[in-house]
Amino acid sequence: MYTAISYCAGDPKHTRVLVVNGLPFNAFANLLQAIEETCFNLLDSGRNKNEKVSVWVDQICINQSDPQERAEQVNFMYEIYQSALNVAVCLTTHEFAQDLATRQSDRAIRCIEQVHKDVPHLVRFLASAQDSCSETWKSVSNEKEETSSQLNTYLQAAVEDEDFALGWLDVQRMRRMPWFSRAWVLQEYASHQDVVFLFAWQHIVARKLAAVLLAYLWRGKVSTAVEQKMVQIHGDLDALSTNSQRAGPNQGTNPSSFSSDQNVYNTLKSKSYISQQRRPLIDLLDHSRMAIASDKRDHIYSCLGLAEQTYGIRPYYGQDVSVEDLFTNIMRLLLLNTKDINLIERASTAFSGYSETLPSWVPDWRRPITLADAKYYYDRYDKEVHTIGESTAHIMFLGDGKILETKGVLMDSLVGEVEVHVWCGKRIERIYTLRSPQNVSSLPHAHVETWPPRKGDEVWKLCGSNRLFLLRKDGERHVFLRGVHVSNVENMEIEHGGFTESDVDLERQRKTLWIH
Template sequence: MAISLEEVKLNDDIAYECLSYTWVGPKGGDTTNHRRMVCNNAVKYIQQNLYDILVQLRNSNILGPIWIDALCINQGDISERNSQVAQMGEIYKRAIRVIVWLGKEDGYTKTALESLERSTLTLEDYERDKSSSLREHRRCPYTYDEDCAILYFMVQRIWYSRLWVIQEIVLARDIIFFCGSHNTTIDTIWRGSLFIQYSDPDIQDDHNNLTEANFSFSFLAVCIFRHNRLRSPILNTIGYTVHLFRHAQSTDARDKVFGLLAISDCYNYHLQTTMKADYNISTQQVYTSAAKFASCDSRNLAALAAVGDQSLNQIISLSSWVPDLSVSQSLPPLEYLDTRFAAATQESYRLNWQDNALILDGLLWDRISLSSESDSEIANRKGVSRLLQVFNECGLRYAHSDDLLAKAI
């Protein structure tokens, strides 16, 4: 979880003050992980995770004012929830410091952090020359025990999988990571994220946490986004960010979009509208709006390719052109998707919507009468035979040269 130390009060109605707190023990007879605390003279029930970080902050002499969304937003009040989510971007941008709680320390924590802190690799070096990271990794060798400690430290933290942490990291001016009594910088953590790419496959197999490892490695993308978002306008559009971070997890499926509003440009000129957090509308409506923004923001038809395998959809009644963002699929970001949807013509197309139907105006250039197998199917003998059949039936007028056809055969 992440919390922010507030510099100034944003509005009179924002309840960020957690100036004093004391614990009065667990709820009587309750076997859950809830703890009771007194905050501003009111009793609050909190999760064990929040209890742990507050204890650590008190032991570290880090006191309020502190803004904690679990305490400062009434999740059961839709009106308040809409209002507070709209302000969270400003809260994290204007916070003196954002504190990230990775959980309690264990036997691996100290070794992992000390090992990662030996590295001098910077994010600028990594982006300028990706191979520099591998050279730095080899220059700063780790023992087998250190490898295991780093990998275990990174993959055992569910914090990396959560969508809401993205805006907290991207917007924060200053960030400190706590893991038990240990604290470190964001550079140490993203180096640990990058380490997963170079770690020994045998060690990864021993831990058998591929999903968690992918979440940990994806934190590097968050840091790169933080570093580059002001350089490239497309990085700021909500249509781009919802696809870039669709792998992240959220309890409320609508937060796949709402949780990224604070780091996105949410106004679309073509649609003449602004994306806003509204928990009164359905997930289907939120995802449909996000798909419209993505189609317009990408300025091509790449967003249609982001729909992916619809048989995996978990949200029912989505139109065929609307991706189910609640499903994490292995799809490249929008700017890397193949956008060559112009069949031998440079004529532009127009996108319009009528209710939930996507209307694409274009030119009928030709009709497909024959096709080969897919790339994966061509790899076997039957697929190659089918490909040769297509070549023979089409004739040389569709081949670039005699030599090309000969090579294909």
């Protein structure tokens, strides 16, 4: 049996010499750090010092220069990690290990162990929505609120002690380790039930670390309050660490940013400690676009091992298939197999519109979801549009498969310019005067946050969708822009974006349109 190691490769030019089968091998410096900490952990856990340690690592066990072998082995990556004796996740990078900060960074693991011991019911955060029936999930959420409050009270008191505050500062550094931002780690971490985290030559079982950090980062309330309390009591956090330890290379000490802590939270919550469940591929891809992949095709391939359905997709690293062709093919397979036209909303972005190198209905999984995107999706959750008549999605592809043929009802076109308003101290961009289908409204409006449309852009209700979509006419075809809010339209009984069933008759009003 072997221990499978999960680590962040880092800069490929930063290497150290490792002896493999008697021959020198230029390994990633981070890999050698991970191997050393893994072996140290196994011996520290009571293993016989004379017993051989077997480990599996991708850089050595896969010929990275052979695209065919790489693709074949990548296809078995989930099974490789799942079949291991256990999985060792090394958060420490070689660069961080060389810094003076590492000498006392073992306090991070000790702090997490202490919190896990002292705060009850943190295990509640190891469950996911997939682990509970809908009837009980609301009560689970209420229990999480209770535990979150207990954790906040505990940490608010604990950080008054300078030693604990220094330890919790190390926890902040640990959360910023680059492992959490890599695409492949999601599959490596979630594939096995026996996972141990390694940091600064210390180790902790994954379920303890996950329970504490998921509770701490949940909804951002506790982390914000505690880190503000640390600054309030101890002053500047960098000054607090002076004469003790520094932040380490490229490791900031500011309160949690959206991107770094969101990566930590999303990675840890992807693993179910209740049952070993696979996830919808589209959900895994949503997570992957927030991660970093050296080969952009790995935004797709790193998700396959955890997916409920892979639709026959197999890793392929040949140069004859571009990233854009791969993304287009994946989205085409998802639409054809799920018949869910709502998936094209994944191609929406809050600021920069659609990608110039992809069809407008294809998400650019290389581009991370922004905070504005996340807020937009959250605000629109469960605001559905109801229709009468046949509402089955019509999904076909023309030509080389880059033109999506679908059907829907044109609600109307935007005829107003962007007007900037101030509401509760915030600038809000709105598009005014969306004509209703009956042209009876004197001042209706569509609400589109952040990304400004143009006059003439069209609001469509597509067959099979529960959202309204904003499209732009381009000759005989359309460009998909994003989902859109519509509210306060007179005589249409629209409230919070929802049409009544009598408003849109897809059977009589639907038209065919082509989106490229």
